[in-house]
Amino acid sequence: MQTGNLLPLVLALAVLAYGLAYMRSRAVAAPLGGIRHLKSLPFYYAARASLWCGLPALIVLALWVAFEGKVIQGLVVSSLPSDLMPESEGQASLILSQISNVAAGKLDPQFVPPEIAQAGSLLENLRNQSQTFKAVLVLLVAVLGAAFAWSRVAPNINARESVETTLRRIFFVCAAVAVLTTVGIVFSVIFETIRFFGMVSFWDFVFGTSWSPQTALRADQVGADGSFGMIPLFTGTLLISAIALLVAVPVGLLSAIYLSEYASKRIRATVKPALELLAGVPTVVYGFFAALTVAPFIRDLAEAIGLEASSQSALAAGLVMGIMIIPFVSSLSDDVINAVPQNLRDGSLAMGATQSETMKNVIFPAALPGIMGGILLAASRAIGETMIVVMAAGLAANLTANPLESVTTVTVQIVTLLVGDQEFDSAKTLAAFALGMMLFVVTLLLNVLALKIVRKYREQYD
Known part of the structure; x- marks a missing residue:
């Protein structure tokens, strides 16, 4: 029996154990004068039976699934003759692939050695036996657990x-x-x-201003050393994220203030869901919109006023990314503003303050920690975005602060480095992990800074 069929069966047995234990607890309590004479409510006896039935069975199933493949592969490899024994991990992977293809019927046994064909038959038999033993053991554990819990339904437990x-x-x-x-x-x-x-200097990576990880396969080829300076990547990341936040924070925050404090219920019920729909649009759609509409518009507008703009620019990616993260700022800020106690509003209005003064001097300072959290979430979303940058800003690692030029980000380069067949012993591939680590450190520092700001204002207004 397949694992996907065992899970609902174990769940059904757990539900059955729940019902049987519940009825037994009621039956045990009846001669005593009712459930008030039980140590616990019938619900807890039933829940305990359900847990005893489901948890041990699921643990056994998880352990079996975790070790099943390795054990079967070890038995199959050990059955091979000495001349076919793999001498390396790559050779073992190749032999196991052939055996699996033979067992699955994807490879005709006539085109492989007889020993491989026999190993394929052995693999299929072991898998069938494993499925049978797994089903029997898991169901037996579930039934025994349910029976034990059912037998332990007593007034003094x-x-x-x-x-x-x-x-x-x-x-x-x-x-x-x-x-x-x-x-x-x-x-x-x-x-x-x-x-x-160990391959590239830490200082060259952190302070380098050139990014060209296209290392050659041989040392005598041109460009065998490569350039791994991360500054252009982080500059592009910060540039695009800053543009996105300049769009998202004012629009999202002001829309949240309007919807929570000034809009009528009818307008709020219409505008808020429509605004949150932006969060459900796939990023590839935003990327198409940026590449086909926004970027050409920015280029034509720049040329009309005498500026030079690239067909792929940081401004196009940042603007569209800002539109994408507006719901993060707006929705979270709206929830935080609505969570401010009503007595703060009433007290301010009772003192003669206008609605705008109440919003500026009372509600906004009280909600500021939550608003900062929403902005931080939006910033993290902007830093981690990849698809929009690829389609609207390009892949060029340019060290520039001009938003009209093409740039790239850390996440885009991580994806680029890990695409295709790569050796994990080369500096080019390992650079992706170094970029990820540096991005993690920078994000962690931003989180620490934001927490300090939130704590400062929270102590002031609590």
Whole structure:
């Protein structure tokens, strides 16, 4: 049985265990005079039975799926004769690919050695046996867990404490997985970054003003050294992000103030959903709009007033990106402004302040920490955008502050470096991890700065 079929079956068994345990708890309580004589409510006995049925089965299923492939591959490789034993990881991958193709029927056994064909048959048999054993074991664990929990329905058992303890442990595991995943990502990037700095000088990377990572395959070819200066990339990133924020922050913030404080309910009900629709538009659509409409318009306008503009410019990408992140600023700012207690508004108006004075001197300062959070989220979204930059700003790593010229960003170069068949031992590919690490550090510093600003104003107005 496939894993996709086991999951709903285990869920169905958990629901069945819930119902049986619930009915048993009611039946046990009936001779005693009602559920008030139970240590816990029937819901908790039923929930405990459902957890005992589902959790162990899912753990067994997850462990089986995690180790199934490696164990089967090890058994198949060990069955090969000594002359076909792989001597490297690449050779092992090639042999396993042939065996898998034979087992799947994609490769005729007549075109491979007999030992490979036999290994393909063995692989198919082991997979079938694994599917059968997995289904039997998972269902058996689920049934035994449900039966154990059902048998433990008794008036003197505190099922509520057991359920709450189990849920706390589940929440802790989920939080630990999130934290460990973040730590794993950071350390994986750090290790690859260290490898990169073993090939390229740290100072040349951080302070270099030329970016040309097209290293040659052989040392005697032209351009074998490459140039890995990150300053043009971060300059382009900051330029486009600044233009986007100059568009998004005023428009988004003022629209949030209007919708929350001045607009009627009818206008708010119409404008707010329409404004939030901008967040649902795919970035590739924004990219097409920037490349086909905004960029030519900016170029023609610049030529009309005697300026020289590129067909792909930072201004075009920044303007369209600013339109894209308006909902982030507007929606979050609107929610924060509406969350300001009404008594602050009433007190200000009662003192004789106008609505605009109340907004400027009372509501806005009180909502400023949340507004800063929305702006920070919008800035992170702008820094991480790739598609619009590729289509509207280009790939040229130019060190310039002119918004009418073509530039590129860090995220675009990361994608460019990792596209295609690449060797992870070359400086060109490892440069993507170094760029990612530097972008992570810069974003972290911006977050720390924003938190300090938020904490300062929060202490002032709380």
